[in-house]
Amino acid sequence: MDFNKYIETLRQQIEAEIQALFVNRNPPGLYLPMTYLLDSGGKRIRPLLVALSCGAVGGDVQKSLPVAAALELFHTFTLIHDDIMDHDETRRGKPTVHNQWNESTAILAGDGLLILAYQSLLSTHHPEILNLTREITEGLMVLHEGQALDKEFENRDDVTIREYREMIEKKTAKLVEVACIAGGIIGDGSKQEIRSLRQFAKALGTAFQIQDDMLDVFSETSITGKPIGSDIIEKKKTYLTIHFLNHAGEKEKIRFLDYWGKTAVRTNGIEQVRKLFRDTGTFSAAQKEIEMLMSDAMHNLNSLKSNEATDGLKKMSLKIKNRVS
Amino acid sequence: MDFNKYIETLRQQIEAEIQALFVNRNPPGLYLPMTYLLDSGGKRIRPLLVALSCGAVGGDVQKSLPVAAALELFHTFTLIHDDIMDHDETRRGKPTVHNQWNESTAILAGDGLLILAYQSLLSTHHPEILNLTREITEGLMVLHEGQALDKEFENRDDVTIREYREMIEKKTAKLVEVACIAGGIIGDGSKQEIRSLRQFAKALGTAFQIQDDMLDVFSETSITGKPIGSDIIEKKKTYLTIHFLNHAGEKEKIRFLDYWGKTAVRTNGIEQVRKLFRDTGTFSAAQKEIEMLMSDAMHNLNSLKSNEATDGLKKMSLKIKNRVS
Numbered sequence: 001m002d003f004n005k006y007i008e009t010l011r012q013q014i015e016a017e018i019q020a021l022f023v024n025r026n027p028p029g030l031y032l033p034m035t036y037l038l039d040s041g042g043k044r045i046r047p048l049l050v051a052l053s054c055g056a057v058g059g060d061v062q063k064s065l066p067v068a069a070a071l072e073l074f075h076t077f078t079l080i081h082d083d084i085m086d087h088d089e090t091r092r093g094k095p096t097v098h099n100q101w102n103e104s105t106a107i108l109a110g111d112g113l114l115i116l117a118y119q120s121l122l123s124t125h126h127p128e129i130l131n132l133t134r135e136i137t138e139g140l141m142v143l144h145e146g147q148a149l150d151k152e153f154e155n156r157d158d159v160t161i162r163e164y165r166e167m168i169e170k171k172t173a174k175l176v177e178v179a180c181i182a183g184g185i186i187g188d189g190s191k192q193e194i195r196s197l198r199q200f201a202k203a204l205g206t207a208f209q210i211q212d213d214m215l216d217v218f219s220e221t222s223i224t225g226k227p228i229g230s231d232i233i234e235k236k237k238t239y240l241t242i243h244f245l246n247h248a249g250e251k252e253k254i255r256f257l258d259y260w261g262k263t264a265v266r267t268n269g270i271e272q273v274r275k276l277f278r279d280t281g282t283f284s285a286a287q288k289e290i291e292m293l294m295s296d297a298m299h300n301l302n303s304l305k306s307n308e309a310t311d312g313l314k315k316m317s318l319k320i321k322n323r324v325s
Numbered sequence: 326m327d328f329n330k331y332i333e334t335l336r337q338q339i340e341a342e343i344q345a346l347f348v349n350r351n352p353p354g355l356y357l358p359m360t361y362l363l364d365s366g367g368k369r370i371r372p373l374l375v376a377l378s379c380g381a382v383g384g385d386v387q388k389s390l391p392v393a394a395a396l397e398l399f400h401t402f403t404l405i406h407d408d409i410m411d412h413d414e415t416r417r418g419k420p421t422v423h424n425q426w427n428e429s430t431a432i433l434a435g436d437g438l439l440i441l442a443y444q445s446l447l448s449t450h451h452p453e454i455l456n457l458t459r460e461i462t463e464g465l466m467v468l469h470e471g472q473a474l475d476k477e478f479e480n481r482d483d484v485t486i487r488e489y490r491e492m493i494e495k496k497t498a499k500l501v502e503v504a505c506i507a508g509g510i511i512g513d514g515s516k517q518e519i520r521s522l523r524q525f526a527k528a529l530g531t532a533f534q535i536q537d538d539m540l541d542v543f544s545e546t547s548i549t550g551k552p553i554g555s556d557i558i559e560k561k562k563t564y565l566t567i568h569f570l571n572h573a574g575e576k577e578k579i580r581f582l583d584y585w586g587k588t589a590v591r592t593n594g595i596e597q598v599r600k601l602f603r604d605t606g607t608f609s610a611a612q613k614e615i616e617m618l619m620s621d622a623m624h625n626l627n628s629l630k631s632n633e634a635t636d637g638l639k640k641m642s643l644k645i646k647n648r649v650s
Binding site for chain 2: 026027029030077081084085103104105107108110111112114115116118119122123129130133134137138140141144145147148149151152
């Protein structure tokens with residue numbers, strides 16, 4: 001089957017699995033805000049990783065669908081609560097949940113998705129489901145610590161690239177890792193296969209976050225569906241901002257401070273900031289880092305079964321690397 | 326052993342179990358707000374119910390402690406997020422988490438407690454732990470629907486006592502029910518014993534909520550540690566407000582509207598509202614309802630083992646019935 005068709009079929013099965021979780025649920029005042037962001041066209045990267053990882057160890061992809069759906073719900077829970085905390089007004093080209101309704105509704109919607117994710121996960125029948133639930137719960141706690149670190153870093157000026165890497169391994173890469181090993185476990189993969197999936201996911205997830213940091217500055221709202229330059233306004237410690245602050249000269253830093261923590265970056269500063277990031281080598285350092293991580297990720301796929309799903313993991317990784325939103 | 330000593334010993338074991346969950350956790354920016362409300366002297370009703378229910382079916386109470394701790398964390402998670410949503414400034418005589426830090430911190434702290442609760446729950450080794458985790462997750466979803474209904478009712482004027490009962494069975498009684506059957510399951514109770522525990526808990530939980538509604542109007546801040554009359558200000562549909570609105574005459578209703586949804590109830594209106602609730606029979610109707618529910622609860626304890634733990638459940642229920650905060 002052609003790659004796009006294969007992925008599209010998987011995606012539809014994941015969609016059906018997610019939708020089924022919401023049949024006959026009441027009250028609508030709770031469940032409508034829960035489905036609102038879910039239904040707004042996410043790329044379903046995490047559930048696809050679950051299903052493909054399951055296939056890549058030779059497992060039956062169908063059996064991984066409830067876990068795949070759970071991973072998307074866990075992810076959406078973090079987005080909804082993150083948007084409240086970051087005061088973000090739009091996501092995927094639509095108002096955020098707290099903007100469309102209010103903060104209370106968004107808090108409840110996020111909590112509800114977290115609980116519903118556990119329901120989906122626990123509906124799986126597999127001898128390893130208890131251990132997998134333990135591993136996923138541990139992963140969520142790590143993710144959570146990463147989010148707290150991310151907030152903490154906003155108030156610190158001395159964050160190193162090393163600390164940043166630790167933070168994004170927790171905040172972003174951990175859930176990607178959990179998704180891949182979940183697929184491997186449900187697919188009854190060998191210890192060696194699951195180890196390879198874990199290494200693959202760690203590298204991919206880290207590359208994904210650095211890419212995300214890049215898009216915040218170098219993409220366009222019309223493409224990403226969310227305002228540009230939010231990281232600069234929120235003084236987020238990203239790969240770019242940390243590298244820049246560590247490598248720029250005094251003059252460049254002073255020019256950068258006109259936009260650091262200020263909404264001016266959105267109105268007329270973005271081109272200036274892009275130029276500063278290019279001139280100090282920050283842009284190319286980030287690109288190089290992504291290249292290295294992606295080659296590490298790819299390398300780890302070699303020890304998996306040679307089939308459509310492993311091929312899918314490769315092609316999806318390339319898509320992620322070249323994504324624009 | 327004397328009852329108070331017995332309960333005190335149990336409570337200390339529960340405390341130790343809760344504290345152990347926080348050893349070696351980082352960053353403090355996440356874990357400090359998570360322990361803040363936990364450490365502010367809650368009554369530990371839910372974990373005590375877990376432990377006592379375990380003992381009441383003849384089980385080893387020690388084995389129920391991780392589940393007991395989980396139930397307290399689930400409960401604390403709901404309190405922290407509820408306080409944000411209700412804009413409450415104090416709880417247990419201290420600033421609420423979002424008031425002490427900020428909303429972002431409180432959202433993260435609540436989320437973290439929910440995940441940590443799962444960690445504690447899943448650390449239990451028992452052949453039924455997977456099914457129990459499913460049942461608890463189902464219970465959390467129901468609780469969540471109850472919270473959403475509670476918020477929805479604030480904007481409705483035609484809520485009936487029957488709808489209210491459905492709502493509090495979800496919002497309050499469900500977690501009490503889950504606590505008791507969790508203890509019964511970990512204690513390897515019979516189906517009949519678990520059924521009795523479920524009925525006991527349902528009645529107790531409902532009585533507890535009506536009692537809670539009473540305390541909001543008829544207790545004092547100096548005793549409860551939280552501002553009086555919050556339900557009136559938030560236009561909450563409680564047993565009292567629904568009964569009053571359904572039974573008061575026009576004149577009394579008009580007098581009530583001076584305080585309904587207004588902070589004036591806190592400054593000089595509380596005595597007026599108390600008098601109105603007494604004169605229309607609302608106060609005595611609530612008292613009678615609590616009596617009936619408690620006698621139902623007690624009745625269900627008869628089919629359990631006759632031992633210290635069952636005795637503990639009886640005495641704890643009486644304490645809850647007569648509580649002032």
